Amino acid sequence: METKVSLNFVEEIVEKDLASGKHETIQTRFPPEPNGFLHIGHASSICLNFGLKNRFNGKCNLRFDDTNPSTEETRYVEAIKKDIQWLGFEWDKELYASDYFDQLYAWAVQLIKEGLAYVDDSSAEEIAEQKGTPTKPGSRNKFAERTVEENLDLFERMKNGEFENGAKVLRAKIDMASPNMLLRDPLIYRIKKEPHHRTGDKWVIYPMYDFAHGQSDSIENVTHSICTLEFENHRPLYNWFIEKLGIFPSRQIEFARRNLSHTVMSKRKLLQLVNENLVNGWDDPRMPTISGLRRRGYTAASIRNYANKIGIARRENVIDVSLLEFCAREDLNKVATRVMAVLDPLKVVITNYPKGEMEWVEMPNNPEDGKNTVHRMPFSGELYIERKDFMEDPPKKFFRLGPGRMSRLKAGYIIRCDGFEKDENGKVTQLNCTYFPESKSGQDTSGLKAKGVLHWVSIAHAAKAEIRQYDRLFLDENPQGHEGKDFKEFINPDSLSVIEEAYIEPFLTNAEPGKHYQFMRTGYFTPDPDSTKEKLIFNRTVTLRDSWAKAQRK
Ligand code: ATP
Ligand code: MG
Numbered sequence: 001m002e003t004k005v006s007l008n009f010v011e012e013i014v015e016k017d018l019a020s021g022k023h024e025t026i027q028t029r030f031p032p033e034p035n036g037f038l039h040i041g042h043a044s045s046i047c048l049n050f051g052l053k054n055r056f057n058g059k060c061n062l063r064f065d066d067t068n069p070s071t072e073e074t075r076y077v078e079a080i081k082k083d084i085q086w087l088g089f090e091w092d093k094e095l096y097a098s099d100y101f102d103q104l105y106a107w108a109v110q111l112i113k114e115g116l117a118y119v120d121d122s123s124a125e126e127i128a129e130q131k132g133t134p135t136k137p138g139s140r141n142k143f144a145e146r147t148v149e150e151n152l153d154l155f156e157r158m159k160n161g162e163f164e165n166g167a168k169v170l171r172a173k174i175d176m177a178s179p180n181m182l183l184r185d186p187l188i189y190r191i192k193k194e195p196h197h198r199t200g201d202k203w204v205i206y207p208m209y210d211f212a213h214g215q216s217d218s219i220e221n222v223t224h225s226i227c228t229l230e231f232e233n234h235r236p237l238y239n240w241f242i243e244k245l246g247i248f249p250s251r252q253i254e255f256a257r258r259n260l261s262h263t264v265m266s267k268r269k270l271l272q273l274v275n276e277n278l279v280n281g282w283d284d285p286r287m288p289t290i291s292g293l294r295r296r297g298y299t300a301a302s303i304r305n306y307a308n309k310i311g312i313a314r315r316e317n318v319i320d321v322s323l324l325e326f327c328a329r330e331d332l333n334k335v336a337t338r339v340m341a342v343l344d345p346l347k348v349v350i351t352n353y354p355k356g357e358m359e360w361v362e363m364p365n366n367p368e369d370g371k372n373t374v375h376r377m378p379f380s381g382e383l384y385i386e387r388k389d390f391m392e393d394p395p396k397k398f399f400r401l402g403p404g405r406m407s408r409l410k411a412g413y414i415i416r417c418d419g420f421e422k423d424e425n426g427k428v429t430q431l432n433c434t435y436f437p438e439s440k441s442g443q444d445t446s447g448l449k450a451k452g453v454l455h456w457v458s459i460a461h462a463a464k465a466e467i468r469q470y471d472r473l474f475l476d477e478n479p480q481g482h483e484g485k486d487f488k489e490f491i492n493p494d495s496l497s498v499i500e501e502a503y504i505e506p507f508l509t510n511a512e513p514g515k516h517y518q519f520m521r522t523g524y525f526t527p528d529p530d531s532t533k534e535k536l537i538f539n540r541t542v543t544l545r546d547s548w549a550k551a552q553r554k
Pocket of ligand 1: 030031032033034040041042044045226227228256257258259265266267268
């Protein structure tokens with residue numbers, strides 16, 4: 001697999017903790033909330049957590065932080081599991097915060113008994129009002145004076161469904177003057193009369209994320225609880241719970257979220273794109289989701305390499321999507337099978353090729369993989385080449401076809417363009433060429449020189465295919481970074497262009513999703529899951545070279 005030498009700062013902490021004997025082995029976890037599909041940002045967290053397991057011979061669990069029944073669904077659980085496995089990682093245990101609801105309830109009762117939690121009847125607005133501001137301390141209300149007995153009774157009745165949504169909450173009694181707003185008597189339980197994707201109707205009160213996440217880590221003896229920076233000021237709260245409840249002290253370590261340019265990453269925003277049909281589902285190949293990238297033709301190795309290359313840091317920044325594309329090219333160059341496909345066909349008739357005949361030529365599968373394998377391609381007297389490989393009046397430096405000019409057909413012969421035909425609109429419809437029988441690739445004795453090498457398909461043997469070409473989903477580098485503007489204003493109207501009728505060599509008719517191809521001189525492609533034997537569909541993963549940077553400069 002990938003090689004990596006230097007340790008990142010989390011790995012350094014773990015190494016120290018093992019060396020000092022603080023821990024004998026380490027336990028990490030990847031804790032997604034099943035409220036959407038995983039995206040490329042999650043890949044960083046996955047590679048980090050599972051990477052620690054692999055490097056230090058520890059354990060890593062997959063834990064679903066499923067404390068909010070309104071947004072969570074079983075299909076998201078399934079999608080998340082599939083994506084992690086596809087990325088090449090194995091979890092030790094599959095766990096759910098919802099499995100701890102009884103324990104969390106018991107801990108809430110314990111806090112009440114110790115006078116450390118109370119039931120508050122105030123509205124959300126009142127609670128916000130009483131919280132104060134970072135510079136002004138908050139104040140407690142009369143509900144904070146409730147007795148333990150009263151609180152125990154009310155909390156139990158909350159659990160029994162006696163009160164409506166929002167009528168009461170349970171709050172931890174910490175410090176209304178703390179400079180850390182999260183310690184100003186935070187909500188720990190709320191009433192939510194909604195079925196949960198796993199516990200069904202059992203509960204009508206649910207722990208807040210902050211009352212579930214840290215304790216779940218403790219229950220699982222997580223030694224290093226890794227999360228993103230926005231949880232840094234939650235750490236004192238988690239530590240307060242650990243101390244008051246006397247439970248396993250997981251150590252939280254924060255790192256900066258990884259952001260990608262020309263896209264949005266929060267699941268809430270991605271869900272909007274899906275719900276408003278601005279993309280075709282979570283796995284639309286333009287989405288920054290793992291499933292979208294997979295469908296687009298990214299390999300798991302290219303995503304792991306990307307995550308390793310960007311590494312982790314304490315400071316947030318935006319990574320240009322061209323780095324992700326670079327990683328795709330780098331891996332696809334190694335694994336993709338070379339094939340020929342013509343996206344914008346121009347007919348070539350080889351006038352001296354025996355009428356009605358054909359022959360097989362050999363196309364190398366991949367010059368980079370050291371295996372020297374080939375596949376067969378039919379060659380005949382009627383071919384398609386790419387329209388842009390011909391110019392009526394080419395400049396000197398144009399090394400492809402023009403009147404009197406020669407080019408080599410890859411794996412085939414050198415041909416010379418003798419003339420061309422046009423329709424009434426002046427569009428070139430056909431090239432008339434001659435071929436040189438002694439110039440066959442691999443056994444060329446013609447002594448001819450042709451600088452240009454063209455791809456082609458034999459018309460009689462080629463299959464039709466639909467080609468879906470993708471571009472960045474957003475024109476702006478940071479679509480969510482504009483005050484007062486909706487990120488959707490920056491959607492690229494040309495992020496998908498479809499070629500209805502491209503022509504592919506017959507070898508490709510057996511292509512299946514999950515296989516990667518380099519369409520010679522064009523880019524990397526993969527069959528879309530929509531593809532059938534009757535209608536072949538390919539997605540362009542990336543072009544061969546970075547054309548975006550160039551277009552931007554114009
Ligand atoms: P989003 O805001 O995209 O919905 P989230 O943080 O709410 O993300 P979770 O399901 O809670 O999503 O995330 C699971 C884990 O992945 C968490 O530990 C979270 O910190 C981490 N994570 C999420 N987004 C990123 C990111 N962009 N870069 C690195 N790690 C991330
Ligand atoms: Mg979250």
